[in-house]
Amino acid sequence: MEKWTLQQGGKDLEARLARLVAPQNEYGVDPFGLDLEFTKAALAPALWLYKNWFRVETRGIEHIPAGRALLIANHSGQLPFDALMIGISMLVEAEPPRICRAMVERWAPTLPFVAPFFARIGQVVGTPENARRLLAAGETLMVFPEGTRGLNKTFEKKYQLQDFGLGFMRLALEMQAPIVPVAVVGAEEQAPALWDFKAAAKILGFPSLPVTPTVLPVPLPVKYRLHFGAPMKFEERKAIFF
Incomplete structure (x- = not known):
């Protein structure tokens, strides 16, 4: 495969x-389970999608600083191909190349075969403690604050940001990590959801179950455009009361 x-x-x-380097223990993985050699071998199908299926274009990728950073992106498309394409762009276009650590939903590791695969390619459950440890080690994190609300929204809400928390901002302030805003254009059209089958989702233990005219997990061959904004650094200021 490599x-x-x-x-x-x-x-x-x-x-x-x-040029990729990852700390490894005697089993060849980092503390979170990242297996660098496995990741390199597993890149092939994702790279094919990046070049041939989604035909990804990037703008502003030179803005991403070396070292710790938070990539904050909109989320859509029913399945996280947007995260995959951002991750591939970090390997093939960003300087320096790096494995971007995506913060995944807490329920994702409950899916059969998903947990070990995600761990081996560097993806981590998005807890504050995991994020702190990775940023302290100088890693670049990918965060989708909308979570499944954005990923699984119906097509009538396309390109409308859904409610999101501000945990990423607290993290950026605490760890003094720059925020790089990322706009993903194209993922909304890859698997347009007509409605959300909530009753079935509840039975299956999923956050949602979108019904699409496509045959999931195969997305439509839409064109992706990834826009990376300039990094933003924030400082916490204490309120002064008179």
């Missing part, structure tokens, strides 16, 4: 992957 990865990306990708 040979297919290198065939997809050529010598340039081979050189970029050689």
